Amino acid sequence: MRALHLRDSFGLDHLHLVDVPEPEPGPGEVRVRLRAASLNYRDLLMVGGLYNPRQPLPLVPLSDGVGIIDAVGPGVAGALLGERVAGCFAQGWLDGLPDRTTLGQTLGGPLPGVAQEAVVLRSNGVVSVPAHLTDVEAATLPCAALTAWTALHEHGHVQPGQTVLVQGTGGVALFALQFARQAGARVIATSGSPDKADRLRALGAAEVLDHRTEPQWGRRVREWTGGAGVDHVVEVGGGNTLAESLRAVRPGGHVALIGVLGGATADVSLLPIVMNAVRVQGVLVGHRAAFQRMMATLGLGGMRPVVDSVWPWTQARDALGHLRGAGHFGKVCLAFDGATR
Ligand SMILES: NC(=O)c1ccc[n+]([C@@H]2O[C@H](COP(=O)([O-])OP(=O)(O)OC[C@H]3O[C@@H](n4cnc5c(N)ncnc54)[C@H](OP(=O)(O)O)[C@@H]3O)[C@@H](O)[C@H]2O)c1
Structure with missing residues (x-):
């Protein structure tokens, strides 16, 4: 062979x-x-x-x-x-x-x-x-989908009516968008490619912003949530996005730390994490039991x-x-x- x-x-x-x-x-x-x-x-x-x-x-x-x-x-x-x-x-x-x-x-x-x-x-x-x-x-499904599933369901316990921020239009981000929508959550998406914004909206993103032309997007995301902040961030940028994610997340919210597309080190203040009681959770794909739960949900919902x-x-x-x-x-x-x- x-x-x-x-x-x-x-x-x-x-x-x-x-x-x-x-x-x-x-x-x-x-x-x-x-x-x-x-x-x-x-x-x-x-x-x-x-x-x-x-x-x-x-x-x-x-x-x-x-x-x-x-x-x-x-x-x-x-x-x-x-x-x-x-x-x-x-x-x-x-x-x-x-x-x-x-x-x-x-x-x-x-x-x-x-x-x-x-x-x-x-x-x-x-x-x-x-x-x-x-x-x-x-x-x-094995890596990107399970990573998004683990972030939002296994760790995040995403609920209907919550708001989820996803970054970019790669595998993890789009699965996170789809799982969030399936769970009845509202999605705010970032993309560095303006031509992809319409496709993000077609998949169910309520708001889309360009993280390249608007690098300090955290405040805008807060405005879109009436000042409260998002419940979950699916963080794939890492080094160059974590500070904005911490600005965008609500007190008591959850940042799923997944990727390092924008660098593996970050010079961020730890104070917003402490003062807003934010949960920053590292994610490494997920285990077999979660993979089976995800498959069962996909089978029921018909998501593609x-x-x-x-x-x-x-x-x-x-x-x-x-x-x-x-x-x-x-x-x-x-x-x-x-x-x-
Ligand atoms: N921890 C884990 O278990 C785990 C599992 C899977 C993946 N990952 C990591 O997660 C990241 C994404 O993986 P993937 O497979 O989904 O990647 P991918 O399919 O290659 O997606 C990359 C997309 O992200 C966007 N992007 C690029 N640089 C960015 C930046 N600095 N900030 C925000 N968005 C950016 C771009 O979309 P736009 O053109 O729309 O901006 C790009 O097309 C990688 O770092 C990967 O190693 C981690």
């Missing part, structure tokens, strides 16, 4: 398509024949050597994929054969709080990822995907992920270049043979 290997050094130019032996599942494992995959900003960092410069090579990149179980190892129920599943981002994190071991077992680095025709995963490291989604749509584009999986390098260009709206996806779109 074929696999994409990040071979001897980091960088998009070091991704090579290679022939490798078909992997066989061991005890407690299943083999998933890939149908579709999706890209995350993390994959760009991983391939660039910025996520973990000590990541051993070669690496099969990409964390998010969906496929069909076509072989099971000893001790695994044969009933799983033929099941359409998504791999869990953190293979060993089943529920509760993470520990260092489970956080070190993530797909697409350090564990082999889904940029290959088949991948061996733990039998409890996969989750069935909702029937109403195509393979490509379902492949968007926003897919920006679909590329043949062998063109993952070009697709990653497209993601790096940041012109996308929603998820950049890869299709394997037989993928439904």
Whole structure:
């Protein structure tokens, strides 16, 4: 079978398509024949050597994929054969709080990822995907969707009538927008691309502002909430947005600290956090139990992920270049043979 290997050094130019032996599942494992995959900003960092410069090579990149179980190892129920599943981002994190071991077992680095025709995963490291989604749509769920779900539902317990601030038009932000709307919350969105504002409104954003032309947007967001501030911030900018998020959030509100698109360090005053009793909660994707809860809700509600584009999986390098260009709206996806779109 074929696999994409990040071979001897980091960088998009070091991704090579290679022939490798078909992997066989061991005890407690299943083999998933890939149908579709999706890209995350993390994959760009991983391939660039910025996520973990000590990541051993070669690496099969990409964390998010969906496929069909076509072989099971000893001790695994044969009933799983033929099941359409998504791999869990953190293979060993089943529920509760993470520990260092489970956080070190993530797909697409350090564990082999889904940029290959088949991948061996733990039998409890996969989750069935909702029937109403195509393979490509379902492949968007393991990292970006679960991160947004964890932020708003598992940590935030978002309620109807609350206000949620989302930043940008990437995978995490759009899932957060959709989950917030599904929960009956009002959404305020920021985007650095004015041409994307109408699409954000079409997805249900009540207000949209341009964080590039209006870098001090926190006050404006407060005005849009009658001075109160938003209940939840889905923070993906990090370094260059956290200070504004703390201005935008209400006393007692919740900032889900997820991404560092605008820098991994921030020179912010800690006083607004203390004086307004704000909860700043770090999020690392989520565990399997949350993934299952999210899948069940998606199945009931009929929500469909926003897919920006679909590329043949062998063109993952070009697709990653497209993601790096940041012109996308929603998820950049890869299709394997037989993928439904
Ligand atoms: N902690 C976790 O568990 C977790 C999980 C998933 C992702 N993440 C992190 O979350 C971030 C977003 O990931 P993603 O996969 O959704 O990314 P993505 O799909 O690549 O989205 C990036 C989008 O965010 C907007 N953006 C870019 N720079 C920004 C900035 N400085 N401030 C605000 N918005 C900005 C842009 O949209 P516009 O053109 O509309 O401005 C851009 O298209 C990344 O840092 C990623 O590593 C963390």
